[in-house]
Amino acid sequence: MLQLGNLFTHFHLSSKASESAQGPGQPHAQTLPDFAQHVRKLTGIRKEDVYCNLRFPDQFQKTNDDINIVIHTGLGIFCIDVKHWRGSVSAHNHNWHVQVREEDQHFTNTCIEQIEDPLKAIMTKTTNLCAHLKRSGVTVRQSLFIPRVIFLSPDCELDEELRKRRELVSHSQIDDFLRSFREGYVTWMSDALTPSWLSGRLSYRQMDSVREVLRKVGTWDLVRLHCGEQLKGDYQGCQYVALNRQETDTLEFSRIKALSADSLWFLLGHAPQVVTLSDDNAILPNS
Numbered sequence: 001m002l003q004l005g006n007l008f009t010h011f012h013l014s015s016k017a018s019e020s021a022q023g024p025g026q027p028h029a030q031t032l033p034d035f036a037q038h039v040r041k042l043t044g045i046r047k048e049d050v051y052c053n054l055r056f057p058d059q060f061q062k063t064n065d066d067i068n069i070v071i072h073t074g075l076g077i078f079c080i081d082v083k084h085w086r087g088s089v090s091a092h093n094h095n096w097h098v099q100v101r102e103e104d105q106h107f108t109n110t111c112i113e114q115i116e117d118p119l120k121a122i123m124t125k126t127t128n129l130c131a132h133l134k135r136s137g138v139t140v141r142q143s144l145f146i147p148r149v150i151f152l153s154p155d156c157e158l159d160e161e162l163r164k165r166r167e168l169v170s171h172s173q174i175d176d177f178l179r180s181f182r183e184g185y186v187t188w189m190s191d192a193l194t195p196s197w198l199s200g201r202l203s204y205r206q207m208d209s210v211r212e213v214l215r216k217v218g219t220w221d222l223v224r225l226h227c228g229e230q231l232k233g234d235y236q237g238c239q240y241v242a243l244n245r246q247e248t249d250t251l252e253f254s255r256i257k258a259l260s261a262d263s264l265w266f267l268l269g270h271a272p273q274v275v276t277l278s279d280d281n282a283i284l285p286n287s
Contacts, residue, residue, distance in 0.1 A: 030152055032068060035082060043181035049211065052104060056132040065125040066219075069150075072210060073181060074201045076144035079126040081118060084217040086155035091117070091162060119167055122147040132217075138209045146201060150174060 030038075036052050039045070051070040058065050069080040087100035095114050102109045126147040133140060135158045151158070162168055169177045202210070223231040 001105050024207075030084075032082060035152065036069060039069065039071065039178055042175060042178035043071070045181060047071065048215070049073065051214055051217070054129075054217045055219055056129055056217050058128050059131055065128050067122070067125050067129065070129075070214065071181065072207070072214060074180070074183070074207065076139065076146045076202065077129070077210065078146045078148060079122060079129060080123045080150055081125075083118060083149060083156070084153055085151060086153045088157050088159065089162060090159040094120075098216045107136065118149050119147070119165065122149055133213055134209060138206070138213055140165045140202065140206060140210065148177075168175075207224075224272075 032052055036050055040047060040050050043050075049072040051072070053066050053068060054070050055064045055066045057063070059213075067079045068082040069078075071078040071080065085098055087098050090097050090099075094117055096117055098113045098115055100111045103112070115254055126145045127142070130140065130142055130145045148167055148169055151171055154171045154175070156171060158168060163170070225231065
């Protein structure tokens with residue numbers, strides 16, 4: 001039986017877990033699943049070629065990287081980190097500064113937060129994803145892995161130097177960027193008739209191989225607490241729970257709602273019931 005203490009003992013938070021979703025600014029106006037749906041709508045790309053929060057080993061295979069959105073197309077494999085920052089953003093050496101100004105009737109408060117270079121981070125993670133595919137038996141040219149950082153908030157303003165970087169997509173550029181993925185019948189016919197080594201695009205065989213590997217890549221585990229908070233990281237299987245991760249999308253921890261003295265029951269060793277579910281909206285996705 002899974003004990004409450006074991007639940008948190010076996011749940012280890014990683015400092016890298018969904019780090020790209022963290023950052024300065026107000027609460028998220030648009031969740032990552034909502035943005036992924038927007039991506040599919042504007043690009044016309046089918047659902048199985050748009051992946052959220054893919055988690056894979058780094059070059060040393062000791063820790064895991066995660067990429068918010070991976071879009072798999074004939075043009076290449078687009079690796080996208082999404083930022084919900086607001087304020088003025090500028091680059092300073094190896095770090096970026098995010099300046100948020102809050103004005104009140106009587107004073108103006110300016111907060112400057114120093115952030116690790118997100119462009120360097122996504123480029124590193126893109127390289128690691130390429131290496132992961134290669135280790136899995138799929139060889140794709142490094143040039144076909146395309147890193148991007150998208151800033152969702154309309155209140156996020158990049159400085160002049162950052163606006164010149166094609167890898168950075170501001171809020172006003174998002175829809176045009178996504179529409180650029182749309183391909184007509186002429187492109188489809190050209191892909192069918194032109195060898196990949198000549199067109200520079202992924203071949204159909206490569207696309208199928210990449211799709212097969214990406215389908216097996218896990219995501220970060222997410223535990224939603226009754227208070228509304230969330231825990232993200234790697235959930236290490238408890239020996240008391242017989243669980244096949246490949247067949248389980250969601251774990252539901254339930255309690256006896258008639259009890260009001262929850263803390264007393266916890267101290268007495270009350271264990272929550274665990275139910276294995278299968279649902280597209282996974283709380284604990286396959287690993």
